[in-house]
Amino acid sequence: MAKMIDMKERTKREQVPMREQLPSARIHNFEEVPLGYTKEEAIYEAQRCLQCKNPTCMIGCPAEINIPAFIRLVVEEDFEKAYLTILKTDALPAVTGRVCPQEEQCQKECVLNKKGKPIAIGRLERFVADWARENKIKGIEKSDSQKEQKVAVVGSGPAGLTCAADLAKLGYQVTLFEALHKPGGVLVYGIPEFRLPKSIVEYEVAGIEKLGVKVVCNQVIGATKSVESLKKEFDAIFLANGAGAPRFMNIPGENRNDVYSANEFLTRSNLMKAYLFPEYDTPIKIRKKAATIGAGNVAMDAARTALRLGAEQSYIVYRRSRAEVPARAEEVHHAEEEGIVFHFLTLPVKILGDEEGRVTGMECLRMELGEPDESGRRRPVPIPNSNFVLEVDMVIDAIGTMANPIVARSATGVEVNQWGYFKVDKMTRMTTCEGIFAGGDIVRGSATVISAVGDGKFAARAIDEYLLSGKSLRKNS
Amino acid sequence: MYLIKKKTKLYQNMFSMWVEVPEIAQTVQPGQFVILMTAKKGERIPLTVADYDREEGLVQIVFQAVGKTTEELSCIQEGEYLYSFIGPLGHKTEIGLFGTVVLVGGGTGIACIHPIARGLKEAGNRVIAIIGARNKELIIMEEELKKVSDELIVTTDDGSYGRKGFVTQALKEKLDRDPSIKKIWAIGPPIMMKVTTNLVKSYPVDIIVSLNTIMVDGTGMCGSCRVTIGNETKFVCTDGPEFDGRLVDWDEFMHRNNRYQKEEKESWQHFKDESKCGCKEG
Ligand code: FES
Numbered sequence: 001m002a003k004m005i006d007m008k009e010r011t012k013r014e015q016v017p018m019r020e021q022l023p024s025a026r027i028h029n030f031e032e033v034p035l036g037y038t039k040e041e042a043i044y045e046a047q048r049c050l051q052c053k054n055p056t057c058m059i060g061c062p063a064e065i066n067i068p069a070f071i072r073l074v075v076e077e078d079f080e081k082a083y084l085t086i087l088k089t090d091a092l093p094a095v096t097g098r099v100c101p102q103e104e105q106c107q108k109e110c111v112l113n114k115k116g117k118p119i120a121i122g123r124l125e126r127f128v129a130d131w132a133r134e135n136k137i138k139g140i141e142k143s144d145s146q147k148e149q150k151v152a153v154v155g156s157g158p159a160g161l162t163c164a165a166d167l168a169k170l171g172y173q174v175t176l177f178e179a180l181h182k183p184g185g186v187l188v189y190g191i192p193e194f195r196l197p198k199s200i201v202e203y204e205v206a207g208i209e210k211l212g213v214k215v216v217c218n219q220v221i222g223a224t225k226s227v228e229s230l231k232k233e234f235d236a237i238f239l240a241n242g243a244g245a246p247r248f249m250n251i252p253g254e255n256r257n258d259v260y261s262a263n264e265f266l267t268r269s270n271l272m273k274a275y276l277f278p279e280y281d282t283p284i285k286i287r288k289k290a291a292t293i294g295a296g297n298v299a300m301d302a303a304r305t306a307l308r309l310g311a312e313q314s315y316i317v318y319r320r321s322r323a324e325v326p327a328r329a330e331e332v333h334h335a336e337e338e339g340i341v342f343h344f345l346t347l348p349v350k351i352l353g354d355e356e357g358r359v360t361g362m363e364c365l366r367m368e369l370g371e372p373d374e375s376g377r378r379r380p381v382p383i384p385n386s387n388f389v390l391e392v393d394m395v396i397d398a399i400g401t402m403a404n405p406i407v408a409r410s411a412t413g414v415e416v417n418q419w420g421y422f423k424v425d426k427m428t429r430m431t432t433c434e435g436i437f438a439g440g441d442i443v444r445g446s447a448t449v450i451s452a453v454g455d456g457k458f459a460a461r462a463i464d465e466y467l468l469s470g471k472s473l474r475k476n477s
Numbered sequence: 478m479y480l481i482k483k484k485t486k487l488y489q490n491m492f493s494m495w496v497e498v499p500e501i502a503q504t505v506q507p508g509q510f511v512i513l514m515t516a517k518k519g520e521r522i523p524l525t526v527a528d529y530d531r532e533e534g535l536v537q538i539v540f541q542a543v544g545k546t547t548e549e550l551s552c553i554q555e556g557e558y559l560y561s562f563i564g565p566l567g568h569k570t571e572i573g574l575f576g577t578v579v580l581v582g583g584g585t586g587i588a589c590i591h592p593i594a595r596g597l598k599e600a601g602n603r604v605i606a607i608i609g610a611r612n613k614e615l616i617i618m619e620e621e622l623k624k625v626s627d628e629l630i631v632t633t634d635d636g637s638y639g640r641k642g643f644v645t646q647a648l649k650e651k652l653d654r655d656p657s658i659k660k661i662w663a664i665g666p667p668i669m670m671k672v673t674t675n676l677v678k679s680y681p682v683d684i685i686v687s688l689n690t691i692m693v694d695g696t697g698m699c700g701s702c703r704v705t706i707g708n709e710t711k712f713v714c715t716d717g718p719e720f721d722g723r724l725v726d727w728d729e730f731m732h733r734n735n736r737y738q739k740e741e742k743e744s745w746q747h748f749k750d751e752s753k754c755g756c757k758e759g
Pocket residue numbers: 691692693694695696697698699700701702703712713714715
């Protein structure tokens with residue numbers, strides 16, 4: 001059995017890199033890019049952990065994982081216990097191990113980060129979760145102390161799944177409503193297979209169902225049922241329906257045939273599996289040169305998906321410069337490795353087309369950086385008369401999302417802010433209607449999977465408190 | 478899984494199905510639609526609700542087998558199940574007291590005007606229904622429509638039944654003779670709605686059309702269904718499906734609706750090659 005190593009040795013040892021599929025190969029398939037650690041690699045990396053008495057990494061983890069404890073168990077080769085340690089607070093370890101921006105969370109706070117590279121917490125988490133899945137390790141069982149109160153969770157993305165899992169662990173009767181035909185929210189419709197295999201999401205959702213959570217798909221809250229009617233059936237409600245309305249540039253030509261919102265493009269490919277057409281029925285149209293507008297993680301996902309679906313050229317078009325790119329460095333790096341070309345300081349102003357509605361080009365303006373704006377980033381300003389035509393024949397708008405009003409419209413007494421997002425109490429995530437809580441993108445706007453997980457956890461705790469105090473929505477209505 | 482309670486063949490490739498969906502049947506209103514999937518690997522297609530039975534918890538859809546998904550749907554039998562069925566989606570028809578109204582229906586649109594006609598009739602309007610098809614065989618729901626309208630005009634392209642000609646000709650004659658007509662609904666194939674809209678442009682009447690676009694989620698999340706209405710982008714699934722016909726950018730709408738023509742053919746061919754469904758034989 002492996003053991004802890006000498007302190008000096010720990011600080012000297014280099015971080016273990018993760019093997020990846022070669023760019024030349026991976027642009028032709030939808031398989032995962034990073035290949036994960038082997039057992040030996042995981043142990044070798046885990047041995048670097050200083051096992052701090054006051055672990056700062058945990059401050060940076062919204063999923064509240066006991067990081068040093070699970071890493072120690074990896075060193076001791078007790079992967080099963082390591083898995084259960086993570087699972088205690090994080091119901092989606094294989095997901096968060098892959099998609100969390102650890103460099104801005106736990107790993108940023110890691111003491112080793114001051115001198116060298118931090119412990120690869122995300123990779124270790126992923127290793128443990130994958131090992132447990134491959135070895136069919138039983139997760140956490142349904143709680144022995146079942147309570148009577150019923151909680152409705154609207155939306156089965158990371159916030160909803162986490163909240164549902166935490167409440168089920170406490171013994172509550174939880175029903176999770178999903179509008180689409182599969183649970184997972186953004187994890188299934190948004191994040192591509194090559195970053196997060198859908199079989200993994202399915203596995204972790206199944207684990208949450210084993211806790212006693214009832215997952216009901218094909219239920220559009222706001223259409224099939226209103227939040228009002230849920231109030232009569234449930235003691236508390238958590239709204240986590242996501243941001244989910246695509247934002248467009250509002251430039252001429254944007255409704256041409258080959259213009260997609262990133263939401264549509266990714267949903268066709270990921271949820272509907274258009275990349276397996278015609279085995280799956282949903283089509284997706286790929287032409288030769290694809291321009292993705294925007295430079296966030298979603299834009300990287302779209303541009304890389306376009307490449308894998310057969311586009312000869314895939315561009316990122318961004319109005320600011322490289323320094324302002326909001327996507328994770330790792331995503332940008334992967335995209336560049338795959339041959340995605342970045343057009344910085346470029347603002348699309350018009351999408352050109354032919355008589356059949358097809359895209360034939362995109363007129364753009366060149367930009368330069370001016371004074372800092374309210375976000376602190378230097379404001380891009382157009383250079384007069386710098387118009388030029390970028391030769392592309394398909395366009396994907398990946399400039400963000402807006403609030404989808406469908407749930408809010410059916411919830412009287414639940415206030416939204418000027419952008420349509422639910423107003424919530426900072427600590428409890430309670431909305432302006434007592435007993436109704438909200439979290440994830442429908443509160444924050446576009447955020448990350450892990451912040452949604454954090455919201456789910458906060459809300460679960462607040463819902464528990466609310467119900468323990470004897471209150472209930474059903475009593476009110 | 479959603480049970481098909483009753484299935485009838487209206488003619489050759491047009492079918493009616495009553496699906497057991499109590500929650501949807503409870504709240505659905507005329508003009509709204511549903512999205513269904515035949516099977517796990519299927520696509521999500523929108524269909525306007527033709528009728529509903531709140532007591533029995535059933536929703537009726539009427540469709541024509543004209544592609545892979547509708548063909549597969551037509552092969553599913555009574556007592557079998559659909560993989561996914563969501564709704565009711567979109568806004569309901571604005572039913573009010575307008576005076577004399579005309580409902581023009583073509584193809585499966587004939588089924589869709591039925592609950593609207595009923596609602597308008599109940600609200601006290603004088604309801605004229607005009608339905609048309611290529612020939613006699615293809616005329617559906619004549620009896621049902623007779624019950625909910627004050628006047629029913631049937632046209633066939635070949636004159637094999639009712640009046641010879643298109644629905645637009647019958648509508649024009651009505652408009653010329655009856656100045657009390659206030660509002661028109663046209664529901665059917667895109668070209669029929671476009672032509673009807675063009676025809677009524679010179680008359681002082683409102684024209685409402687129900688757009689059937691390519692959709693994915695049907696809840697405002699993707700924008701696949703977007704159309705231009707009076708220079709503004711609208712989502713058919715959440716802003717529609719009914720719009721003022723005069724404001725619709727018809728060319729764009731039709732282009733967008735044809736954007737997967739090639740893939741649709743490929744998919745249908747693939748289905749025919751692989752299909753073990755023998756229900757169409759003989
Ligand atoms: S179908 Fe996706 S927004 Fe309308």
